[in-house]
Amino acid sequence: MQLPSIGFEAIHQLRTYEVDNHSRMTVPALVRALQEAAMQNAIELRFSIWDFEGMDINWVLLKKRMKINRFPKLGEQVRVMTYPSGFQRFFAYRDYWMIDMDGNVLASASTTWLLMDLKERVATPIRDFILVIEKDCPPTSECLPRIKGKLAPFKEAQSIKEFSVGWHDLDFNQHLNNVHYISWMLEPLPRTLLENGKLRQLDIHYKAECYWQDQLSSQIAKVEDGKYQHQLVNIKSGEMVARADTIWE
Numbered sequence: 001m002q003l004p005s006i007g008f009e010a011i012h013q014l015r016t017y018e019v020d021n022h023s024r025m026t027v028p029a030l031v032r033a034l035q036e037a038a039m040q041n042a043i044e045l046r047f048s049i050w051d052f053e054g055m056d057i058n059w060v061l062l063k064k065r066m067k068i069n070r071f072p073k074l075g076e077q078v079r080v081m082t083y084p085s086g087f088q089r090f091f092a093y094r095d096y097w098m099i100d101m102d103g104n105v106l107a108s109a110s111t112t113w114l115l116m117d118l119k120e121r122v123a124t125p126i127r128d129f130i131l132v133i134e135k136d137c138p139p140t141s142e143c144l145p146r147i148k149g150k151l152a153p154f155k156e157a158q159s160i161k162e163f164s165v166g167w168h169d170l171d172f173n174q175h176l177n178n179v180h181y182i183s184w185m186l187e188p189l190p191r192t193l194l195e196n197g198k199l200r201q202l203d204i205h206y207k208a209e210c211y212w213q214d215q216l217s218s219q220i221a222k223v224e225d226g227k228y229q230h231q232l233v234n235i236k237s238g239e240m241v242a243r244a245d246t247i248w249e
């Protein structure tokens with residue numbers, strides 16, 4: 001695939017701490033690799049949190065849809081690619097790809113981001129100095145489909161596991177790192193699925209931020225074989241902080 005001029009690409013070689021008992025890349029490791037590429041792209045474009053210092057604005061990840069065809073193996077080199085894929089008033093869109101060295105798509109992800117006013121804690125329109133790159137975004141027809149609608153209401157929890165947000169679970173904003181949302185939401189799944197299953201699709205909607213020492217309840221509900229609903233709930237407030245659906249093989 002042709003990377004847009006505003007995109008970013010890196011070669012990533014799988015390390016021992018990124019694989020499971022089958023020597024396959026873990027879900028959190030895959031998400032981290034995509035996330036790091038996005039951060040490097042934002043730094044290059046001068047749209048990172050550090051470039052926003054003094055502006056009282058920051059990006060907030062709202063939605064991610066990730067599809068996985070194959071998990072790369074220990075020692076394998078892969079191409080990780082990402083680029084801004086469009087804007088719509090308050091929202092920014094970003095696509096990600098992981099491709100093997102033969103050109104096969106291993107994984108892809110589409111995401112929706114919000115630009116937030118940090119003082120008012122509300123959405124704010126995308127600034128003009130960001131929109132200057134809009135002309136260089138690929139046509140919508142060449143991008144991954146944008147995520148629309150809401151996830152179905154969560155059914156009754158069938159398995160629950162609780163977590164406490166530790167200091168080293170925080171990102172540079174001192175919020176719970178979004179990768180931990182995903183890994184914690186997968187934890188209550190049956191061991192047989194965690195050990196031998198292959199995640200094929202993840203849809204996650206982030207609802208609220210989490211902070212140091214927050215107590216969280218990770219809950220799952222089985223919809224049918226291979227399909228699960230997930231939610232992460234702040235135990236003290238009762239607020240749902242994230243909701244996800246997964247499809248497994």
